[in-house]
Amino acid sequence: MPTDKIRLAIIGCGGMARAHLNAYIYLKNQGIDIFDFVAMCDVDENRARDFASTAAQSQNDIQPNVYSDVSEMLDKESLNAADICGPHFLHHSLAILCFEAGLDVIVEKPLAVTIRAGHKMIQSTKEHNRILATAEQVRRWVGPRTVEWMINKEKMVGQPRMFFRQGIGGSTDPENRLRDEPMVWRRNKLTSGGNGIIDGGVHYVDLLIYFFGEPDEIYARVDNLSQFQFPDAEKNYVAQTVEDTALATITFENGVMGQWVSTSAAPGRGMGYNSYHGSLGSIYSGGGYPQEPELQLWDGSKRQKEDLQRAYLESLSPEEKERLFPHDITEGVALEVYDFLDAARNHRRPELDGVDGLKAQAVCNAIYESGWCGESVKFEDVYQDRVSGYQEEINEKWQI
Secondary structure, three states: OOOOOEEEEEEOOOHHHHHHHHHHHHHHHOOOOOEEEEEEEOOOHHHHHHHHHHHHOOOOOOOOEEEOOHHHHHHHOOOOEEEEOOOHHHHHHHHHHHHHOOOEEEEOOOOOOOHHHHHHHHHHHHHHOOOEEEOOOHHHOHHHHHHHHHHHHOOOOOOEEEEEEEEEOOOOOOOOOEOOOOOOHHHOHHHHOOOOOOOOHHHHHHHHHHHHOOEEEEEEEEEOOOOOEEEOOOOOEEEOOOOOEEEEEEEEOOOOEEEEEEEOOOOOOOEEEEEEEEOOEEEEEEOOOOOOOEEEEOOOOEEOHHHHHHHHHHHOOHHHHHHHOHHHOOOHHHHHHHHHHHHHHHOOOOOOEHHHHHHHHHHHHHHHHHHHHOOOEEHHHHHOOOOOOOOHHHHHHOOO
16 A cells, blocks of 8 residues: 555635535545645635635645646646646646646546547546546435446346436526626636536436446537626626527437436426436436435335435445445545545546546537537547537637
8 A cells, every 4th residue: 555645736726626625624534644735726826825724724734835827836846646626628738737747637527628628638648647537426426326226236127218307497587688697717618618518417427327338329409598698807798608508319329318408598497307217117316416316116116215225335345335435435526536546546547537537528518519510419429529510619719
């Protein structure tokens, strides 16, 4: 077992980075002292300083150094790992700088702003013999792990046939297209790559691949129905250039087919659920992800979440439990960062590497590509960057 600690930097100290910071601190508080916070980097130095101050409290008040420039940090610090939580359009360039400096990297989802950018990241890991982990917490929750066990290990629903996911809502005034909230990078296609489908939706696609294997074909309609505008830094109203609505049909190589509806432009009664159907019955969970699975068979018999999750956990061997829930951790972000740290220390493949992250992203990009061209697209064509019309202006903007 290695004894050297990982010397870690967090790059990007905004929204989701706070969950990462808290997860690392949780590990230290649990006595899992396998890393040190060495540096914090953000274009807003005050945010980096705030992260450094919080991190210091978990390591005997040893303050990580603060930077606003990644290249300067890499030149000055002795690091061997970085956690990248910057905006999507910076993921590939930041990661490649880190690989070139000899660091292993975990990147917040989606892996990259386009498929081409993701391939550049994966190629750089090969050239520099580094680890690239995709930050993916949702499949690590007990609920989704239980669903995978129900479908693939216990065959509780028989032969998988289809799935449905509905995320329908719209709580803002549809008549007021000029919004008070500021224009941010997530609302701009060139900086985000897309809206809910590629952002939070990539978690759901990872689950679909986890449950059903390799995707095959995608057909979708994508639109920006609300046409909201937001004030930019100069107080000028600028139109959102990402979707607020997508309806997709996705098929898998094993014959599973399903529909995914995601919209924030449907005022009135909303709904959110996931269901997975096989030849014998179904698994249902309300909400955005299958955290509370319920089983119902063809004859009406049911099993509830508590029973199913208890049975799943009891089915695990000690070795499986330690692999999936090391040190009895069940919180998703803590599990993802522990997996990354352990992979970096032991020079092993993380559960979800760059290829895994890019495959999940490719389904999301396929939804955009299908919506852009008005035809169904093959998953493999999008993953191999043979179909990229929607993404071309992003690639051109960032010279990818």
